[in-house]
Amino acid sequence: MTPPANDEANGVDNTISTLNDSKEYKHYDYSMVDPRNYDDITKVVQSIIAQVGEDKAKSDIGLILGSGMGNIADLLEDKIVVPYEKILGFPSTSVQGHAGNLIFGTIHGKRVVCQAGRFHPYEHKMDLALCAMPIRVMDQLGVRTLIVTNAAGGVNKSFHYGDLMLIKDQIFLPGLAGFSPLVGEHDKRYGGPRFVSMHECFDKDLRVLTKDIANRMSMRLMEGVYVMSGGPQYETPAEVRLYHAVGADALGMSTCHEVVVAKQCLMKVVGFSLITNIANHDVDNANNVNHLEVIDAANKQGGKGVDLISALVKELPPPMPKQETAKLWGY
Ligand SMILES: O=P(O)(O)O[C@H]1O[C@H](CO)[C@@H](O)[C@H]1O
Numbered sequence: 001m002t003p004p005a006n007d008e009a010n011g012v013d014n015t016i017s018t019l020n021d022s023k024e025y026k027h028y029d030y031s032m033v034d035p036r037n038y039d040d041i042t043k044v045v046q047s048i049i050a051q052v053g054e055d056k057a058k059s060d061i062g063l064i065l066g067s068g069m070g071n072i073a074d075l076l077e078d079k080i081v082v083p084y085e086k087i088l089g090f091p092s093t094s095v096q097g098h099a100g101n102l103i104f105g106t107i108h109g110k111r112v113v114c115q116a117g118r119f120h121p122y123e124h125k126m127d128l129a130l131c132a133m134p135i136r137v138m139d140q141l142g143v144r145t146l147i148v149t150n151a152a153g154g155v156n157k158s159f160h161y162g163d164l165m166l167i168k169d170q171i172f173l174p175g176l177a178g179f180s181p182l183v184g185e186h187d188k189r190y191g192g193p194r195f196v197s198m199h200e201c202f203d204k205d206l207r208v209l210t211k212d213i214a215n216r217m218s219m220r221l222m223e224g225v226y227v228m229s230g231g232p233q234y235e236t237p238a239e240v241r242l243y244h245a246v247g248a249d250a251l252g253m254s255t256c257h258e259v260v261v262a263k264q265c266l267m268k269v270v271g272f273s274l275i276t277n278i279a280n281h282d283v284d285n286a287n288n289v290n291h292l293e294v295i296d297a298a299n300k301q302g303g304k305g306v307d308l309i310s311a312l313v314k315e316l317p318p319p320m321p322k323q324e325t326a327k328l329w330g331y
């Protein structure tokens, strides 16, 4: 059988999933590291510390980069870059615009670990626990505040190409259908309960602070609800109208599983969606989107996100110890 041609316009290397191809895709091997298991995550953390040293690995802030948003990593000073291949049990990334490195450094003197290369469930057989593993690693490295970013389609009709949206809430469609990163055994050592509350999953105080900073910077900042689909197919116009009807402002294929685990790890989360395209509500309007356009838009429009994230990190309050957050959240 002739393998399908590579679809470069969509950033896809089809040979990875071609049967009988020498690069045949192998599912992640849980015997190496179970991505939910606290003791296994400790081993992953040790493999990182062995390379960068304990002082450098310990971090207060985690940063996850969306498609094409590698330039946010330029904010980090005194960087040490650790490729995923060198981290015990880390899978690889296959989506264009996602580098595949954990980067350790500082922003305004604050210790940051940056996940430059996210794991999307559609890349990893909808293994949500695996895709959220870096959050558990960050937890054990000391991260108390998580900043997540993504490229997203604008559903809200007042959004423009290139707008930045502060995420105020999320609709986790795979989670509603049983694909949650919390499925499986619950380990109390992460801090939060099995039945983790998702109210205020994007921290209210940090949203207020972010909006205040944007105001002072005279920057247009939208605020809204992010919806995650499983992907990797983009949405039909009917699906876009469905998301609009249920209150979504931006849509994508990531982030929500990371936020669920962060919430269970008692992290405070701030999220940004860069509107790289306007989702199509009209079936008679053949307005297609492709991943290269998404990356291109992120490259061209991502600068405002970089400035805002830099200012936000500068003004973030000191990290709150886990026990205090647990008390605050009534656990
Ligand atoms: O959410 P990030 O990682 O920015 O990626 C977005 O870009 C891809 C589609 O172009 C999807 O993976 C979508 O989720």
Ligand code: HPA
Binding pocket: 151, 152, 153, 154, 234, 235, 251, 252, 253, 276, 277, 278, 279, 289, 294
């Ligand atoms: O329109 C979109 N749909 C889904 N994911 C996306 N990521 C960027 N744009 C989009």
